[in-house]
Each structure stands twice: as C-alpha cells, then as structure tokens.
Amino acid sequence: MRNVIQSVVLLLTTLMSTGAVEVIYAQVGETATLKPPVGTNLQECYVSWRLDNKEGHELAGRNPFGKKTTTTSEAWNGRLSLSKDSLIIKDIRPEDFRTFVLEGTGDKCLLAAYVDIKLLKLTVSVNPLSPLLPGDELSLSCDAQTLQGKKSPKIHWLNPSGGKTEKLVTVRATIQDNGHWTCVVTNDSKENKAKVSVTVLGLYPAPLHPQYTSRSGPLTIPCSLLAHISWEQIKAKDIQEVHWHFVPEAGLSPQRLFSLSLEDPVTWKADQDRGLQPVPNPKKGNLSLTRNRGREDDKGDYVCTLAFKNGATLNSTVRVEVLQIISSPGTELISGQQLNLTCGTGHPLPSDLHVKWVPPKQSSLSSLTSDRHPAHLTIPEVGTGDGGKWRCELWQSNAQLTSAEITLKIEPKISVWMLVVICSVTAIVILLLILVFILYRRRKQKMTLLRRRLCQCKTYVTTISWTHEITQDTHSQSSALKLLATRCFVEK
Ligand SMILES: *[C@@H]1O[C@H](CO)[C@@H](O)[C@H](O)[C@H]1NC(C)=O
Numbered sequence: 001m002r003n004v005i006q007s008v009v010l011l012l013t014t015l016m017s018t019g020a021v022e023v024i025y026a027q028v029g030e031t032a033t034l035k036p037p038v039g040t041n042l043q044e045c046y047v048s049w050r051l052d053n054k055e056g057h058e059l060a061g062r063n064p065f066g067k068k069t070t071t072t073s074e075a076w077n078g079r080l081s082l083s084k085d086s087l088i089i090k091d092i093r094p095e096d097f098r099t100f101v102l103e104g105t106g107d108k109c110l111l112a113a114y115v116d117i118k119l120l121k122l123t124v125s126v127n128p129l130s131p132l133l134p135g136d137e138l139s140l141s142c143d144a145q146t147l148q149g150k151k152s153p154k155i156h157w158l159n160p161s162g163g164k165t166e167k168l169v170t171v172r173a174t175i176q177d178n179g180h181w182t183c184v185v186t187n188d189s190k191e192n193k194a195k196v197s198v199t200v201l202g203l204y205p206a207p208l209h210p211q212y213t214s215r216s217g218p219l220t221i222p223c224s225l226l227a228h229i230s231w232e233q234i235k236a237k238d239i240q241e242v243h244w245h246f247v248p249e250a251g252l253s254p255q256r257l258f259s260l261s262l263e264d265p266v267t268w269k270a271d272q273d274r275g276l277q278p279v280p281n282p283k284k285g286n287l288s289l290t291r292n293r294g295r296e297d298d299k300g301d302y303v304c305t306l307a308f309k310n311g312a313t314l315n316s317t318v319r320v321e322v323l324q325i326i327s328s329p330g331t332e333l334i335s336g337q338q339l340n341l342t343c344g345t346g347h348p349l350p351s352d353l354h355v356k357w358v359p360p361k362q363s364s365l366s367s368l369t370s371d372r373h374p375a376h377l378t379i380p381e382v383g384t385g386d387g388g389k390w391r392c393e394l395w396q397s398n399a400q401l402t403s404a405e406i407t408l409k410i411e412p413k414i415s416v417w418m419l420v421v422i423c424s425v426t427a428i429v430i431l432l433l434i435l436v437f438i439l440y441r442r443r444k445q446k447m448t449l450l451r452r453r454l455c456q457c458k459t460y461v462t463t464i465s466w467t468h469e470i471t472q473d474t475h476s477q478s479s480a481l482k483l484l485a486t487r488c489f490v491e492k
C-alpha cells in the first residue's frame, strides 16, 4: 500500500539568495524529488548536489556539456539519480532526512550561490493496514518534522471524498472511507501532500432504480464485491455465510434462494432457484443472479447478504419490477371496438423513465410522433391493421431498460355479420328440412292407414255381395252394399 504513496515535493521558499532554505517533506520508503528552485536556469552551469553543506560530499553532478556523475558511496547504493538537474532519492531511509545543497558554478552561470534544501520527515500511519469491514475502527495519523526554530506546520486529512478532517482521525469505517486519504501539511501557506489508501470491504451499491424485466426480456439481479476486493480478503475476515433471499412483497417472509458453500470449490447451492442462475465463479466476486427471460412473478425484493463471524454484514437489496402490457377488453377484438393498452409495472413509473410504443407496422398509430409516449393508450375504434405484435419499451434517457410485447387478434366486423347471416341461413335450411321431413312422414302415415282401411272395406263389400247372391234379396241388400261402399269411400 505504501508503495502507492508518492511523496510530493514542494518548495517552500523560492528565494535565490545565499543560504536560502527550502523544505520538502517525504516519508520513509518513498521517493523524493529535490528540484532546483522554480525559475532557475542552470543550463550553463556546473551543477552539483552535495550533502549537508557546500563543502560536503558530492552526491551527483553535471557539467555544462551534460555529462552526469553520481556518487558510488555504499550509503546511497544506487538510490540516487539526476533528472533535469533534480536530485531523485529513492527508497528514503530514516538517516536521509538532512540538508541537501544545490550549487551552480561556472563563468556563464547565473546561479552563483547555493540553495539548501531540507528533507523533512512526514510520518503517516493507518491502523489497521489490513482491509476493514464497515464498523471496524480506523485510525489515521499524520506528523511532520518541524524545522528548528520554525513554527510547526498545520496538518489535516482529506478523506476519499475530499472532506477535511483533523490531524488524527479515528472513525468507525464505512464504505465511504474506502480509497485514498490525503494528509496535507501546510507550511508558510505551501502545501505538501501524502496519500495513503484504506480498504473497506463492500458491495457495489444496489442500483437506485429497480431492475426492470419482462417476459420478453432478460433479468439480471446484480450483487458484486467492489472491484478492489478479492475473495481472499473476504475469507481473511472470517466470512460465515453468503446467501440470496427473495421477498415477494413487503411483509411476507423471505424465501431463501441460494446459499454459497464456502468450502473449496466455492459453489452456489440452490434452496429454491425460481429458475434463476448465479453467475459462475463466485470467487471472482460477482454474485449476481440471471435468467434469460423475466416472469410475471419475479416482482419483489432480492437480498444478497454476506455475514461475517464478528456479526458484521454486507448486504444489497435489489428491487425487480416486471413490465407488462395490459389490453382492455382483451387480446381478441373485433374491429370498431374501443381498445385501451397500458404499459407499466403496476405502479406509476419514476419521472425519469418513459415508455415508447412500437405498434404493428400497419397500425393506424404507427406514426406516434414524439419520443415519449403515454403509458396508457386509447384507440377509440381498432381496425384490423392494429392486429399483431405491439411492443412497449421502457427508456431511461438514452438507455432502453426492457421491453414488453403483446399480440392482438382483431377480427373484421364484416365477417361477423357474415357469420350471423350464415348461421341464420343454416338455421332456416335446417328448419325447412325438418318441416319437409315431418310433412313427408305424416303423408306416408296417412297413405298406409288409407290402404289398410281400403283393404278392410274391400273384404267387407265382397262378403256382402256374396251374401246378396245367396239370399237374392235384391233391393235391400244392394242398397246396404252401396251405402257401405259409399261410407267406406267417404272415410278414406
Ligand atoms: C456480473 O455479472 C452480470 C451478469 O453476467 C453482469 O451483467 C455484471 O456486469 C457483472 N458485474 C460485474 C461487477 O462485473
């Protein structure tokens, strides 16, 4: 972590007079760059950097032709270099906090004097150095060496979001404390800064908006460790449990969807998967759940929790909303009917979201002009052209969040009338057939009866004729016979 820290060199005075003293702060282990005072032109000079005073050991030098030399002394062991006349000291040791003298000599050299540059110690500490869980105590301190006979510099910290705090910081860590803290040392209104980094374990904050899905769109329920956190760091903090819960509605008890088996290989175990799939390789820190298509019952809150043995938890709650198109009075209509289409989730949409309708190409509404459409469409009289696939897209400024579809079937009105006519005609024909059949049956019955009666009559007449022949009673018998025959005939 300390490697990241770059000490920043600042020259506190730019006075060019003899014996001018400049101060720069650096931390042990860091690199310090000792620069010639601003505005110095050393081009024509012999430049030399010496230790302690003008007569001290020469650490590095350059002649007017550009040839550089650095000390071969054991103590500096290759830690020194010269770059554009600045002396660069790597891997600063505690004994390096001394005075460095820059001298420019030569006939054409304008800097006839020397400059003392004091390297002062800045001590920055972070406790603990290891990653923290939210709620853990974090202490930061910053101390700067004071030049003898001078006022001590003012010191404060800037937190990762730039807020100013005291010289000594002790806080219960929150995720906002994660990142670079900067110690600012102010001396003679010049600032020296030193950065340290603090790691607080956390999850990416849940999206501000719900995740929107639909039956024709995918579903992703995000939960990820912050990018700077490794699984090893989570394990080092004694992770106890990682799980997903689903709360379909506020007040209902949560259903456990998945839990992570923490033994290697780290894998998800489904309790009740609801068709969701965890992103593979949870050790990479992506604990999200996905499905290709949303379902109507996906609506609800999904809670991803990491519980540690010390009682700390990291959690993130993702709300899922399902976009749907509702058609009133239904999806099968007859042209001329009124149609209401509503695109939504069941609650009013946040004001920064808007919907866009994509009606079927041949629809009368295909030229919905503006970019933003009402969530509720009313078509006073649908035409057959309005049949087909309607899509409703949910947009947040320039990003489409999801889209829902519905297929409408619209029957032409004329065919209904035709249907009515065809039905009526069929009914009439059937009735006529029945009537004809009945009449035919009755006629047939009558004929049979008549035939039967006629037969009876014939027998009767023959009998009478025969009797008549035998009795010779001409007159009375003949008239009786006639009468009988007549009656017989009349009856039939
Ligand atoms: C986690 O995985 C999901 C699904 O693959 C992806 O959309 C998301 O961007 C990933 N998150 C991170 C932080 O990589």
Ligand SMILES: *[C@@H]1O[C@H](CO)[C@@H](O)[C@H](O)[C@H]1NC(C)=O
Binding pocket: 134, 303, 305, 313, 314, 315
């Ligand atoms: C989620 O985390 C917060 C803060 O860490 C904690 O107060 C809360 O109880 C946690 N919720 C759950 C369900 O674990």
Ligand SMILES: *[C@@H]1O[C@H](CO)[C@@H](O)[C@H](O)[C@H]1NC(C)=O
Binding pocket: 328, 329, 338, 339, 340, 378
């Ligand atoms: C359509 O909505 C309007 C009001 O917005 C309502 O008066 C009408 O009855 C609705 N029609 C149908 C078929 O639902």
